[in-house]
Amino acid sequence: MSEPLTPPKRKDPLVVTRAGHVPPALRSRAATAMAARAGLGRFVLQVCDDCARATYPQRDRCPFCWGELRWQDQPDGAVIEAETTIRSSIDLFFKDHLPWRVGSARLDAGPMATVHLHGDVGQGDRVKIELKLDRSGNPALFAMPEKETPHMADDPQLRVFTADPKYRRVLVTDGRTATGQAVAEALLKAGAKTVFLGNADPLMRYPGQDRIEATAGIEPVRLSLTDTRSIEALAGQLGGRVDIVVNTAQFSRQGGVGFGGNLNDLQSGLDLEVTGLMRLAQGFAPALSGRSDDGDRSAAAFVDIASIHGLTGRAGFAGSSAAAAARLSLLASLRGEMARTGIRVISVLTGPVDDGWHQNVPPPKTAPAQIARAVVTALQQGQETICADEVAKDVLTRWQDDPLLTIREENK
Amino acid sequence: MGRQKPYDGVVVCAPVTVPYARYSDKTAHWWTGSALAALSRQTGLGPEDFDGFCFASFSAGPDTVVGMVQHLGLSPRWMDHIPTGGASGVMALRRAARAVQMGDADIVACVAADTNQIDSFRQTLQGFSRFSQDATYPYGFGGPNATFALIADNFMREYGVSRDDFAKLCVAQRDNALSNPFALMKKPLTHDQYMQARPISDPIHLFDCVMPCAGAEAFIVTTPEKARDLGLSTARLAATIERHNAFPEDPVQTRGGWARDIDDLWSAAGCGPQDMDMVQLYDDYPVIVAMQLADLGFCEKPELSRFIADNDFTISGSLPLNTNGGQLSAGQAGAAGGFQNVTEGLRQILQTPLGDQVPDAKRALISGFGLVNYDRGICTGAAVLEQEVLR
Numbered sequence: 001m002s003e004p005l006t007p008p009k010r011k012d013p014l015v016v017t018r019a020g021h022v023p024p025a026l027r028s029r030a031a032t033a034m035a036a037r038a039g040l041g042r043f044v045l046q047v048c049d050d051c052a053r054a055t056y057p058q059r060d061r062c063p064f065c066w067g068e069l070r071w072q073d074q075p076d077g078a079v080i081e082a083e084t085t086i087r088s089s090i091d092l093f094f095k096d097h098l099p100w101r102v103g104s105a106r107l108d109a110g111p112m113a114t115v116h117l118h119g120d121v122g123q124g125d126r127v128k129i130e131l132k133l134d135r136s137g138n139p140a141l142f143a144m145p146e147k148e149t150p151h152m153a154d155d156p157q158l159r160v161f162t163a164d165p166k167y168r169r170v171l172v173t174d175g176r177t178a179t180g181q182a183v184a185e186a187l188l189k190a191g192a193k194t195v196f197l198g199n200a201d202p203l204m205r206y207p208g209q210d211r212i213e214a215t216a217g218i219e220p221v222r223l224s225l226t227d228t229r230s231i232e233a234l235a236g237q238l239g240g241r242v243d244i245v246v247n248t249a250q251f252s253r254q255g256g257v258g259f260g261g262n263l264n265d266l267q268s269g270l271d272l273e274v275t276g277l278m279r280l281a282q283g284f285a286p287a288l289s290g291r292s293d294d295g296d297r298s299a300a301a302f303v304d305i306a307s308i309h310g311l312t313g314r315a316g317f318a319g320s321s322a323a324a325a326a327r328l329s330l331l332a333s334l335r336g337e338m339a340r341t342g343i344r345v346i347s348v349l350t351g352p353v354d355d356g357w358h359q360n361v362p363p364p365k366t367a368p369a370q371i372a373r374a375v376v377t378a379l380q381q382g383q384e385t386i387c388a389d390e391v392a393k394d395v396l397t398r399w400q401d402d403p404l405l406t407i408r409e410e411n412k
Numbered sequence: 413m414g415r416q417k418p419y420d421g422v423v424v425c426a427p428v429t430v431p432y433a434r435y436s437d438k439t440a441h442w443w444t445g446s447a448l449a450a451l452s453r454q455t456g457l458g459p460e461d462f463d464g465f466c467f468a469s470f471s472a473g474p475d476t477v478v479g480m481v482q483h484l485g486l487s488p489r490w491m492d493h494i495p496t497g498g499a500s501g502v503m504a505l506r507r508a509a510r511a512v513q514m515g516d517a518d519i520v521a522c523v524a525a526d527t528n529q530i531d532s533f534r535q536t537l538q539g540f541s542r543f544s545q546d547a548t549y550p551y552g553f554g555g556p557n558a559t560f561a562l563i564a565d566n567f568m569r570e571y572g573v574s575r576d577d578f579a580k581l582c583v584a585q586r587d588n589a590l591s592n593p594f595a596l597m598k599k600p601l602t603h604d605q606y607m608q609a610r611p612i613s614d615p616i617h618l619f620d621c622v623m624p625c626a627g628a629e630a631f632i633v634t635t636p637e638k639a640r641d642l643g644l645s646t647a648r649l650a651a652t653i654e655r656h657n658a659f660p661e662d663p664v665q666t667r668g669g670w671a672r673d674i675d676d677l678w679s680a681a682g683c684g685p686q687d688m689d690m691v692q693l694y695d696d697y698p699v700i701v702a703m704q705l706a707d708l709g710f711c712e713k714p715e716l717s718r719f720i721a722d723n724d725f726t727i728s729g730s731l732p733l734n735t736n737g738g739q740l741s742a743g744q745a746g747a748a749g750g751f752q753n754v755t756e757g758l759r760q761i762l763q764t765p766l767g768d769q770v771p772d773a774k775r776a777l778i779s780g781f782g783l784v785n786y787d788r789g790i791c792t793g794a795a796v797l798e799q800e801v802l803r
Contacts, residue, residue, distance in 0.1 A: 023549075023550045023553065024538060024545070024549045024550055024553060026538070026539075026545050027545065027546055028542050028545070028546050030546070031546040031547070056547070057542075057543045057546050057547035057786055058546055058547070063660075081566060081663050081664050082562040082563070082565040082566040082664050083562070083565060084554070084558055084561035084562050084565055084613045084614050084615075084616070085611070085613065085614045086552040086553075086554035086557070086558045086561075086613045087610075087611050087612055087613060087614070088554070088557065088612045088613065089552060089553045089554055089555070090533070090534045090537075090553065090555065091534075091549070091553035093553075094552050094553045094554075100552035100554070101552075102551045102552050102554070102558060102562070103562070104562045104566070104663070104664050104787065106663050112663050112664070112787060113547070114547060114548055114551045114559075114562070114786075114787060115551070116551060116552075123565065123569075134550060136550075138550060140550060140551075
């Protein structure tokens with residue numbers, strides 16, 4: 001069993017913070033393609049079109065018959081044939097995280113692979129292999145116990161590949177919405193120490209305010225994503241203490257482009273969701289990056305919740321979808337930047353949220369609780385992209401299969 | 413498979429070792445030039461006299477043999493670049509021998525040289541191979557230590573080989589190194605010191621690991637006539653084998669390509685393991701020495717522990733092993749580490765050792781092992797060298 005995590009001690013301000021190094025990050029294009037699938041929480045290997053055999057490490061042609069390779073979901077079982085505990089490394093990241101355990105795994109899918117080992121597994125064990133992303137955003141095979149073991153998520157080696165909210169301090173940007181409140185509560189339930197809950201307009205009351213602000217662990221803070229100064233002020237105050245940022249801000253309004261669109265709505269949406277995201281990133285990304293390897297309470301993730309229709313556009317919600325598109329694009333760029341500093345950038349994709357602005361949309365709609373669950377799951381798994389609900393899953397699946405067709409379908 | 417044709421009309425001579433340095437501010441080009449200068453001192457030959465050049469190095473980048481030829485003023489009519497590290501000595505020997513035999517070259521300088529600047533080991537590792545970049549180094553970055561730890565963990569369990577057995581090999585090699593003035597390790601190593609060394613990557617401990625360093629090794633492959641004219645003692649090449657990526661289906665490496673071709677080696681050489689006066693085996697980790705002893709026909713793997721106990725691997729022992737101390741005690745100068753087994757074996761049978769002489773040395777078995785591309789060594793080779801003429 002893993003040693004249960006204990007609440008981190010107060011940080012000694014005189015001790016130098018460990019620099020946020022990342023493991024070796026250079027990868028082939030094929031390995032990068034594996035990362036793209038790992039980000040979705042899939043366990044994939046390359047399989048040959050001709051002989052149907054799976055291969056690893058990542059190749060460009062099949063080693064058995066030289067056929068073309070395709071990524072395919074594969075059985076995730078394996079047996080650990082050999083193991084070692086590395087006690088010496090010349091890499092700047094690993095030398096600070098020794099001892100580090102790895103093993104040779106015989107994958108049920110066929111190939112052998114060098115894998116990271118969870119503390120509860122060793123030579124001879126049957127394991128479940130998860131395809132994770134490491135701190136540099138690259139694919140990493142991680143051997144987990146086949147069955148749940150006590151405090152499994154607290155394994156120190158595993159925690160390098162996740163952003164588990166346990167004992168961490170989280171900023172949720174907009175507590176005025178049902179989504180923001182659901183996310184805050186779910187994070188506390190998942191073990192977060194504190195949730196700083198943003199409020200753009202402290203003089204105006206909002207639904208659920210009394211209950212949420214009275215909840216233990218919630219600390220209301222003044223934060224408006226449309227106001228650069230408010231972000232600067234908050235980052236100055238909390239930058240050194242926030243481990244995870246979750247951006248729940250959304251501005252969804254009905255309207256077309258040539259017909260029924262409202263320029264003010266578009267501008268407000270872009271300011272809050274797009275410029276606001278960049279303001280938030282500029283305020284908090286440097287502080288998060290500076291503490292990405294700060295022991296048990298290291299900064300871990302930047303989470304953004306956006307509409308799946310950012311990928312496709314959507315008839316009737318053209319402006320909101322455009323804002324979501326810009327938001328997803330900014331987030332992809334931010335992910336590239338943060339991969340150099342060891343912070344995970346997580347995208348939670350939603351369908352139409354079940355709120356007042358989507359009254360005319362027929363169900364299924366996305367409940368705030370579903371979004372909250374997705375946020376927690378993505379953090380616990382270290383997953384890069386997660387769909388909060390069935391609508392988002394459906395659109396994403398179709399989009400992966402045929403993006404141009406899906407764009408047409410969603411704008412009919 | 414066709415039987416290997418004999419290496420008639422080919423001799424190997426003039427082994428050269430440029431003394432190693434733990435760290436060097438010089439380049440691989442400088443070390444290569446040093447090796448050629450040493451060959452020149454021994455033979456009186458200059459740049460225009462070598463019409464063949466065979467080169468191995470990890471640290472000459474961006475140059476290959478092409479850049480090295482112009483850098484050092486050579487004008488060969490045959491050249492080759494061997495990128496196989498620990499297997500490069502045997503491979504250079506094979507290639508140069510056939511070139512000379514077929515008349516593509518008369519006198520080939522085979523040189524391996526590497527420098528070791530501060531941080532160059534890490535940089536070499538980082539860009540070593542695509543598979544290790546994608547699928548090994550991000551897993552703890554233990555370097556070769558971690559990869560061989562996995563191989564050793566499995567091997568020891570599978571064949572009942574223990575750290576005590578490895579200790580015997582390492583202690584004997586250190587004993588051998590003590591008479592070699594160029595060896596980086598100057599102090600004796602005891603069994604207890606070996607056993608109590610700090611763990612590096614379980615079950616690999618400190619004295620299982622080589623010391624990366626700078627250095628160069630070289631030898632000449634030519635015709636018997638040319639060697640006679642130059643007044644050089646010569647050895648003949650009795651037989652060789654080479655194999656790459658053998659047994660990819662083995663989950664964890666427990667054998668190398670030798671296991672596939674060893675019968676061909678001994679039948680072409682017309683002798684057997686019992687006829688060898690010494691063995692010069694690739695020894696980056698004693699587990700690989702043990703693997704070779706079995707794969708090269710000295711014993712079966714389950715008997716390894718017994719075989720190691722029954723033999724004395726020092727220079728005066730029953731089976732002298734890596735008589736210069738090997739890479740474990742003399743140092744691993746990059747690709748030159750794959751050449752020192754050739755130069756040392758050659759020196760012993762030509763009766764010009766750096767340190768103590770193996771008594772009555774006539775035959776040497778040389779074995780190379782190179783390049784952990786991902787989870788195992790890919791390149792293997794072996795050669796039997798026999799004393800021909802002493803001058």
